[in-house]
Amino acid sequence: MEYNAVIDSEKCIQCNACHSACQNNAEQVLTKPIYWKQGWAQDDCVRMRSSSGGVATAVERAFIKNGGIVCSCTFSFGKFEFDFAETEDEVCKFTGSKYVKSNPEGVYKKILQKLKLGRKVLFIGLPCQVSAVRHYTKNHQNLYTADLICHGTPSPQILDSFLFDYGIRLTEVQSIRFREKNNFKLEQNGKRFAVPITTDNYMMTFLNSTTYTENCYQCQYAKIERPGDITLGDSWGSELEKSTQDKGISLVLCQNEKGKELIDQADLTLVDVDLKKAIESNHQLYQPSQKPKQRAVFFKELKKGYGFKKAVKRCYPKKYLKNIVKTVLYNMKFIGGRTAIK
Structure with missing residues (x-):
């Protein structure tokens, strides 16, 4: 039921590769945002189909339009797995919140292969997954990342x-x-x-x-310091009009210049947001979910x-x-x- 990584003792050859690859055994690189906004996709259709304001989809489409590849979670044949999109139309398979733990098996290796071929890759996933892909690829210069504000994931x-x-x-x-x-x-x-x-x-x-999975209640990423170039979530606690909120508003945190590049090239409507209120309304930005x-x-x-x-x-x-x-x-x-x- 927990859906955690487990070492098969019968197959283990004591090479220690899994320990060295695991992001939990490496020093975490977490950064405070340098820029924060709330907003939505300018394309009304994108905003309407999205769970929130459609910022993720707008960023994905712009990244592909500029020659990149997007990797994110999709649902197919009963499985929540990661897949790639190389056309703007393909990113629709990533749309929507998925309140289930996704399986990144094999995808980090595929991302590294594409990076080595000179392709730019945008990875969108949970903070732990973003940290993992950064660690595995040694934060390759062609890797761009967006972590999602996550409250915990069930198996x-x-x-x-x-x-x-x-x-x-x-x-x-x-x-x-x-x-x-x-x-x-x-x-x-x-x-x-x-x-x-x-x-x-x-x-x-x-x-x-x-x-939620047991380790979610001790999540080391539940803080304002983030592993991704940008962080995306819902703008809970927004002071904008209710009619605007009902259409969906995303919260956008930008940690570095790569993140700024992702935001600047996307077709977005961005307005000011009170960061303190945004943090108070997204508890995962200051503490993990509490185990009932x-x-x-x-x-x-x-x-x-x-x-x-x-x-x-x-x-x-x-x-x-x-x-x-x-x-x-x-x-x-x-x-x-x-x-x-x-």
Whole structure:
């Protein structure tokens, strides 16, 4: 369930290569931002399709337009893996927040190969992954990086366990979506698991920090000093008008001149942001997510094979019951809400 790297003792030849390659065994290079803004993609279609303000997509498209290659996380055949995009149209496969731990297996080696061929590569991933690719490639001059403000990531096995309660396997899912702007709802193959006035169990446990991998609660990247050339996230706490916020606003932190280059070449609308308020509204910029007391029981229930719903019912009985009541009342049309996706 934890989805951590494990050394196979039967195959290990004691070469120590994995230890030397691991970013956790190297001195971390973290830098305070020199420039910070909030904003969105000038292309309304890009902004509309994105979870936030579409800044990541705008940066990716501009980077490719200038001859570079983008590497980021995509969902395909039930797996959250990294892939490359070399055309502006290809970056659409990276769009959307993915609240699952992605698997970077083999991608750092591929990035290094492209860098050695003289290609410029933009890598967008979690802070730990950005640190890893920088360490592996020795922060090659042609490498550009964007780290995402991450609150923690569950294993794909957790998502598969949730889906199994509905008779679905993750490998059967063709498309998945975790969020539509400020509306956090899990959606697979165009269908949601909760009525509009409730939150499904997967997103509820995610937002409660219940299902993250153990090391996320001691994340060494949960601070204002960042590993990427730029940092991207949501501009929570923005003082802009609600109508503007509803369309999506991204927070942009720039750590160096490479980052400034990424921002300057993209088609973005950027406005001032209060950095202090931005940090206060994104706790991952000053401390890791706090492990809830229910987490141990939750994982214990899952390992017993009781299922995701029963684990939630055991750990969050009041929320579980409240959602059932709301669902019944909504289906009986006693209370309303936004139209559910059919």
